[in-house]
Structures are given as structure tokens and as C-alpha cells.
Amino acid sequence: MMLDQTASSGPASARPVSIVKTERRPDGVAVITLDDPAEPLNTITPALAGELTAAVDAAFGDASVRAVVLRSGKKDSFLAGANIDFVRSIRFAQDAEEASREVARRFERLATGPKPVVAYVHGSALGGGFELALACTAAVATDDPKTTLGLPEVKLGLIPAANGLFRVAERAGLRVALDLGTTGRSLRPKAALRLGLVDDVVPVTSGLETAVRFALRLADEPGHARSLAKKRRRRGVMKQLERALLEDNPLGRLALFRKARAEALNKTHGHYPAAERIVDLLARFGARGFHAAAELEPRMFADLVVSETAHRLIDLFFAQTALKKDSGLAPGERAAAFPVERVAVLGAGFMGAGIAAVSARAGLEVRMKDTDDAAVGRGLRYVKDLLDGRARRGSMTALERDAAFARLSGAIDYTGLRNADVIVEAVFEDLALKHAVIRDVEARVRDTCVIASNTSSIPIARIAEAASRPEMVVGMHYFSPVHKMPLLEVIRTKASDPRAVATAVALGKKQGKTVIVVNDGPAFYTTRILVPYLNEAAHLLTEGASIEAVDAAMVDWGFPVGPFQLMDEVGIDLGVHVGEVTEAAFGARMRLPEAFAALRADDRKGKKNARGFYLYGSAAPRKKSVDATVYDVLRIAPKPNAVAADQIALRCALAMVNESLRCHGDGVLGSARDGDVGAILGVGFPAFRGGPLRYVDALGTTEVLRRLRSLEQSFGARFEPAPLLVEMARAGKRLYG
């Protein structure tokens, strides 16, 4: 089954109106349309599955019907998968197992019915939607950019549960099934056609008629279905020989699955079992065939549905979905965003060019300004390379790429700003420069133009001091690299006009970001919680723990990279600078160990100047290796097993968790939800733990308090529990209701 990737409201029981309608055409084709009137998207619910089966059975039993076409009545989506509210409401594994068996049985009826069924796929066919299309005799997809096909269950800690994995493997091979299942990535229609996962790709205008003709041909020529199956296998990306060597013999399969298992573990560190279950299932399919694997699938699905990991990932999905609809304003606050069509970006550096790229891609006119032609040229080149990459990978057409690039222009002066709706400044991190830039642009833009700063550490209120309209100044804190990182942190000051805040949020959403709004303060939210975490890693180093040990402990705990690798990536100089800002604001608990001052003198900036905690450049070995000379610079000698891995994880993680609680207590965060989404998407807090604040609820406030007190006793005031935690423990409260 599975996956509604957008919101779906309310459980799906007691529906008064029908979801499935059948039109019997004079040519003998029954067109069955799925259109759930209660939801923006079709999702698989017991009601939809029941009605669909009844409609298909009626068509099969009707002598005047020769073939069936299945389509969606929704504008831009076919079937988004299982209704996640329904999945989340399942309490017992046995219920999940039964639900999965039932849906698989119903889909099987399509695959083995007496008449051909053609899926006409326009819009997203994800999870159960894709599985449904795969179960049909054939599938015709539109070439529309909205049409995507995939099995994203793994992203929610689940597995496909209606035999879709095995149908992909039958057609395109085990390797493709492993890839689609364990990454959850989706395919554009042409890629699906090349893999034999759909049978034709057609324009929307003639799509339905093509599907109808396809269905009639299948009905009229009994051999056509067989020749289709042959054609699909031939279309698979793997050449026949390769497939025979690797997949059709036990030794080849053993090697294939050993590699897939190692890759899954390497990525998940055992924290996300769904990927491993997918490998297990496909191994069974390879060894014992469709039915043996299909027999096991519902049980595996059921165990995952009731697991903590899936619950946390689904909570995160709901939180992100809620944020998509959120205006970003405080409860009860009302203000309309200004329309945004034109954006100007000041600074064509690393961040500015990234912001320009996501803006142009979102259909906005973009002006990028820097101080000289060379810098502007570099920025334009960067955007061009990004857009070219997307076109190459098929996630945009050449035409879309050209149109996006045509919307972008560069300048070394302030011409063309008069019409800008939003200005995002991404010049050097220097308050005087930011002030000068704000004064310059304010004189040239309309009164309603929102001026946003991408500063990583300067409080927005300080930046706004130079503005004559401080109410139009907000922070838009993007993460690097901008085109990849999903989060945008919008920062509002006490003076910010709610319309400016709403505009920044709306712009971020257009750019494809998940947007949280936080209140202004030193280092805002995400950077602020990162500082004590990185500092704690530094303290551990001074106690003799090695760089490898600290990084490995945190990766094992679930972070995507360890703290030292992260410092290298973001820039040690930037980290030290932000550390100084937070220490000035919050005092000694944010202080970096003295020894680390030596890094600046040694010009260690991290990856960007190839001088960091790890080795870079041509001298670096293939395996990521620590640059041992950094210990000399710090005057530290690492000792094996100086600190146990669980202690490392406890200290670093709780340093971040405690700061997150402080931010919530200080009113920086509007909600625990925003704090969790921000930490997961912005700084890599393990998603399966639900975020730092969910983690507090899961462990219990009293237990978190006990652990922090014990760390405070051993290591001092930097672990002093956040006042909010103390208060909650006393009152027996939780962060989430």
C-alpha cells in the first residue's frame, strides 16, 4: 500500500458519498474514476478499496464491458497511497496485517481478472497508488511534470504492502526494486517507461483516449498482454546478460543482497529498519518467488506500522504537512502576505546564488547583485550549473531550465530594484556592511518591499537598526547548500510587520522549503542549539576522546554526520564566530574550550580551505581520515577509549536538547513542533527520535532532568537544566499534549 504525501484530514470512516464512479462507454470500455469528495487527494482507505473492488467486479461481471480503464478525477494526482491518518490510527499489528492482506488481495483481483484493466496515471502515483497501477494489466502515464511514480514508504519507516515491490522486481529487476524501495525516490514517467514500469507515456490532452485504445487492444488481441510482458522485461535497464548473471542465479543474488544490506545499514545504522525489511523481502522474492514474499509482506508491514520509528516519522510528516498550510503568524494573528513575483538577492556568493537558484526555479523573476562583474558571473554560473544538473537528472525539462535561467539577471548596481517584492541580503557577515546595504536599498524600493537578511548570527533587530522601515525587516535564514537543504528559518523581531513575516513564509514555501518562524534572538533557534552540541564535542576532545570516536558516537546515535565533520562542512571560522556571539549573549555555558582558539591562528577553516579536522584535497586518502596534526595544534593527545561512546552521545545530545528547551522557554519557538522540525531538517537531529522536544517526552521530563543534573554535577553549569524542564518535571507536564 501506501502514502499520502500531503495532508489528509480526518479518519476515513462513515463516508456518505461515493468515491468511485463508473462510466460505461459505447465502445465497451468501463472508465472507473477515483475521486474522493472529502479529500484534496485520493488516498487508500477501507472505503476506497471497497468501492473500487465493487466497481471492478461489476465491470468484470457486465457482458457489455470489454475492458476497464482506471483513472483519477483529481486534477493533478492519481492516487497518493494509503491514508496516513488511517495508518497512524492502527493500534495493533494484527489489524495492520489484515488491512495489508485485504488491499493486496483486492489489487490481485485486478491483476488476475477476466478483462484487461489499464491504469491511466496522471499526477502523482505514490505508494499504494503506484502499486495499484502496477497491479493493472497495463499502465499509461501522462508526460506532465506533475506525474511521478514511486514507493516512498521507507521515508515513513514503512514498507510497500500491496506487492508493488515484487511487481517492480518482476518487470525491471531486483536491483531496480531495491533502489526504489530503499531510497523511496520517485520516477518521472519517461524513466518509468524505460524501466518497463509503465507501458506508454502520452500527453495529457489525448491521454485518456490512448488508455482506452490500449485497453481495447488488450481485449481484442489475447496475445497482446503476453507480448507486453516480454517487452517490459526487454526494456529493463539491465541488459539480459547482466540480469541473468546477477539476479537469476543464487550466487549473484547473494552478492547483490549482501551489498544492498550493507548499504542500507551504512545509511541507517540500524535505526530505520524499514530499509532492511525491504532487502529481506526482495531476497525472499528472489529465492522463493512472488507468493512466498507476498505471504511475508503483511506481517513485516504490520510490525513496522506499530513501531516507535514509524510513529515518529509519521509525526514528522504531519508536522511538515501542517507547516505547509501554516501562515507562520502567531495564533489569532491575521495578516495577508504581499504577492511575490520579483526577488532581488544581494551578494552572489555561495548563499546568494543558492537563494537565486531556488527562486528562479520557483517561477520568480530574480535580480542578483554583487560588487563586481566577476562575482556576478560566478553567481550566474553557479545557478546555471544547478539548473543544468536538474535538467540532466530529468527533474525539469530543458525548456523549464531555460525559462528559469531567463528569469534571472545580474547587476553590479542597484538598478532594477524598484519593482522587487522581497530583497534577500546575503552579503558578508559584517554588521556595518549589512547596515550600509540596507540603507542603500531602502531608498530604492517600494514601501511594501520586504527586506530579509540571511545572516547566520547577527540578531535581526540589530540589522534593522539601520532601516527607516524596521517593520519590513525580517530574517530568512537559509541553510547550505540552499538547493538541497529543506528548511528555512524565518526570524521576526518585535517590530516586524506580520505582513512582512507572512510574505517571507509564503516566499519560502514557493521555493520549496519547510518554513518555521522563530522570534529574534542571538543565533535564533537552529544555530543556537548547535553551539552547545559542538562545544560539548570540543570538551570531549580536550578530555582525550578522539575526533573519530566523537563523530562515530554521534553518527551511531543517528546524526547524519558527526560534530567535527559538521564543523569542517560549515566552516570552523564561522563556528568559532557564532560561538563568540552566543557566549557574549548567554555567558559561560556557551564557551568553547580555550584550546580551540589555536585553530584560528592555524588558519583552520575546514573544508573550504582544506584545513580542518579531516584531510582534504589531493593528499587525502580515499577513506575519510582525521588530520592528526590538529591534535598538535590543540595541544591534545587522544587516548583510546577515553570516554565511552554512550557517554559521548549522552553529553552531546543532551547539550542540544537542553538548549532546545531553553529556546522554547525563552519564547524563541512558537511551538514544540517547530523546534523539532527545525532541529531535524536544519541540524540533522535524528528523525527517528522525533526531534529534541519529542525526545524529552519520550524519555520523560523527570528522567531528562535526572540525567542533566548528574551531568551538571560532573561537568558544571553548562548542563544546568533549562528552567522550562524543571517546571515541567515539577508539574508532571509534557511538551506535546
Ligand code: NAI
Ligand atoms: P560569500 O562570501 O560566499 O558571499 C558573499 C558575497 O557578498 C560575495 O560575493 C561578496 O562579493 C558579496 N558582497 C559583499 N558586499 C556586497 C554589496 N555591498 N552588495 C552586494 N554584494 C556584496 O558568503 P556566504 O557564505 O554566501 O554568506 C553570505 C551570508 O549568508 C552571510 O551573512 C552568512 O553569515 C550567511 N549564511 C551563510 C551560510 C553558509 O553556510 N555559508 C549559512 C547561512 C547563512
